[in-house]
Amino acid sequence: MPRPRPLIAGNWKMHGTLAEAQALACGVVACDAAAELLVCPPFPHLHPVAAALAGSAVALGGQDCHHAAKGAHTGDVSAWMLRDLGASYVILGHSERRADHAESDALVQAKAVAAIAAGLRPIICVGETLAQREAGQAEPVVAGQLAGSLPPGFAEAGGVVAYEPVWAIGTGRTPTEADIAALHASLRAEVLRLCGAQGAGLRLLYGGSVKPGNAKAILALADVNGALVGGAALMAADFLAIAAAA
Numbered sequence: 001m002p003r004p005r006p007l008i009a010g011n012w013k014m015h016g017t018l019a020e021a022q023a024l025a026c027g028v029v030a031c032d033a034a035a036e037l038l039v040c041p042p043f044p045h046l047h048p049v050a051a052a053l054a055g056s057a058v059a060l061g062g063q064d065c066h067h068a069a070k071g072a073h074t075g076d077v078s079a080w081m082l083r084d085l086g087a088s089y090v091i092l093g094h095s096e097r098r099a100d101h102a103e104s105d106a107l108v109q110a111k112a113v114a115a116i117a118a119g120l121r122p123i124i125c126v127g128e129t130l131a132q133r134e135a136g137q138a139e140p141v142v143a144g145q146l147a148g149s150l151p152p153g154f155a156e157a158g159g160v161v162a163y164e165p166v167w168a169i170g171t172g173r174t175p176t177e178a179d180i181a182a183l184h185a186s187l188r189a190e191v192l193r194l195c196g197a198q199g200a201g202l203r204l205l206y207g208g209s210v211k212p213g214n215a216k217a218i219l220a221l222a223d224v225n226g227a228l229v230g231g232a233a234l235m236a237a238d239f240l241a242i243a244a245a246a
């Protein structure tokens with residue numbers, strides 16, 4: 001099976017003014033990388049960023065969605081709303097949401113069902129804490145998160161898995177290349193078990209302190225099919241340098 005086209009996804013989190021978001025979007029549309037590019041701005045910036053991306057090949061995504069299609073859910077945003085604004089992806093189960101909002105695997109799975117129903121591709125995040133890694137539990141923890149979070153039809157809907165060790169996010173620390181390769185090999189085995197043969201083409205992203213300086217080595221690893229990028233996605237030049245390394 002040929003390697004899937006890499007996906008380089010920028011998670012802008014809760015950063016920036018509207019003017020900064022628009023400028024960043026204008027900076028990334030200049031990309032001519034072979035990889036697919038995706039930016040996930042904060043909700044209030046989605047509409048203007050969609051306008052800035054119009055006509056480009058850069059995709060738009062949300063950073064979360066509610067599991068219901070509509071209703072009395074103050075402060076929440078549905079997958080249909082994201083789709084209506086031009087999004088094609090949504091990040092689900094990021095470790096910051098799992099920690100800040102006590103999101104369980106079951107809730108992430110329900111959100112992924114809603115995302116697929118709305119025509120979005122879910123990017124489901126999994127990853128171990130430092131204590132879990134030091135206890136030798138990284139692979140079983142991640143396998144458990146996958147089994148609990150992936151909905152039926154995930155691979156057919158173009159779903160993506162992002163492996164993000166919690167201790168590598170925003171810290172400047174990364175696992176060794178051997179550890180990333182080993183974890184991604186176990187992820188591939190797990191998605192094949194959960195999704196059947198379709199799991200062979202499912203993109204597995206690595207996330208956690210990806211920078212222009214380490215992107216090439218990480219993205220060259222077997223079963224690493226792209227990156228989910230936080231801090232380095234806030235500078236167009238850094239994000240494009242990572243995309244060029246894919």
Ligand code: PEP
Pocket residue numbers: 011164168169170171172207208209210228229230231232
């Ligand atoms: C993230 O939050 O998904 C992330 C990977 O952040 P950073 O690149 O800053 O570690």
